[in-house]
Amino acid sequence: MKVKIIAYSDNICPFCYIGAKRFEKLKQEVDFDIEWRGFEIHPEVPKEGISLNIIFKSLYLSKGIEYIENLGKDVGLIIRCTMLYNSHLSLKANEFAKKKGIFKEFHLAIFKAYFEENKNIGKVNVILDIAESVGLNNQKLEEYLQSDEAENILKENSNFAFKHGITGVPTFIIGNSIIVGAQPYDFLKKAILKEQIMD
Numbered sequence: 478m479k480v481k482i483i484a485y486s487d488n489i490c491p492f493c494y495i496g497a498k499r500f501e502k503l504k505q506e507v508d509f510d511i512e513w514r515g516f517e518i519h520p521e522v523p524k525e526g527i528s529l530n531i532i533f534k535s536l537y538l539s540k541g542i543e544y545i546e547n548l549g550k551d552v553g554l555i556i557r558c559t560m561l562y563n564s565h566l567s568l569k570a571n572e573f574a575k576k577k578g579i580f581k582e583f584h585l586a587i588f589k590a591y592f593e594e595n596k597n598i599g600k601v602n603v604i605l606d607i608a609e610s611v612g613l614n615n616q617k618l619e620e621y622l623q624s625d626e627a628e629n630i631l632k633e634n635s636n637f638a639f640k641h642g643i644t645g646v647p648t649f650i651i652g653n654s655i656i657v658g659a660q661p662y663d664f665l666k667k668a669i670l671k672e673q674i675m676d
Contacts, residue, residue, distance in 0.1 A: 480509040480672045483650040485516040485638055488567045488598060491545045491556060492659035493647040494588040498552035499662050501581070507669050513584060514634040515568030516646050519561065524599040526560040551662060555593045562591065563599035569627035570604050573618050574611075582611040 484500075486493040500511055529538055542556050567587050574583035586607050590596040596603050601622065605615045621627060638648070641655075649656040649665075652672040656665070 480507075480651065480669050482509055482511040482669070484511055484513045485634070485643055485646050485648040486513055487516055487518045487646045488564045488571070488584075488587050489562060489591060490518065490646050491549070491554070491592060494592055495545075495549040495552060495554055495659040496647040496649070497584060497588060498549070498554070499659075499665060501585075502552065502662065503666055503669065507666060507673070509669050513571070513580065514638075515571055515631050516634055516638055516643075516648075517565055517568060517631065518646055519563070520565060522561055522563040522599075524563050524597075526562040526597055526599060529559055529561055532561060548659060558592050558595045560595065560597070562597050565599070565631075566601060566604055566622060567591075567598040568631055569622050570608060570618060572627040572630050573621045574608070574613060576621075577613060579611055579613065583608065583613065586611050 482500075484493075484496065486496070497513075503509070532538075533541065546554050546556055548554070571580065571584060571587070574580045587598055587604075590603070590607050591598050596607075598604060598607075601619065604622070605618060608618050609615055638644070643655070645657065647657070647659065649660075651668045652675065654668060654672075656668060660668075
């Protein structure tokens with residue numbers, strides 16, 4: 478049987494982006510299914526966003542970006558974003574992409590748009606443009622974003638996470654193990670292989 482992984486993630490989290498890219502590489506070596514669950518970490522951020530220079534002092538920001546890019550060097554991580562944007566709409570759009578069977582493509586495209594292209598993924602028109610680029614129907618997506626379905630899913634995700642002591646992202650549940658943060662590629666691979674042996 479395939480190993481089942483549950484991943485709690487937010488589209489504005491660079492460590493989640495690293496994790497998503499590492500799991501894509503891992504699929505070439507080990508067999509597993511992964512379910513990505515949206516978990517919003519900064520709901521207080523306005524749709525127009527907040528400058529990262531306001532949140533962090535410039536020196537610490539540049540050093541932080543350098544550190545994160547080095548951490549994700551194995552997956553070619555690039556960070557060009559200068560703003561922290563609200564991720565709520567993009568997480569709802571993730572659920573639509575799941576329903577249409579192209580979550581992976583949309584998920585990675587959203588990450589790229591935010592981190593590499595500095596796009597405001599808190600805006601509907603930006604979400605729709607990204608969705609169109611991976612083949613999603615814009616009209617149906619816009620209708621979905623206005624519905625209660627995705628909102629309820631995000632609430633369920635948060636409730637489950639808090640109930641199990643999950644308060645940050647990325648958090649990966651691999652079997653009975655809860656793994657937090659952008660863990661090294663080999664660490665994740667060993668965790669999956671260990672679970673395969675136990676099954």
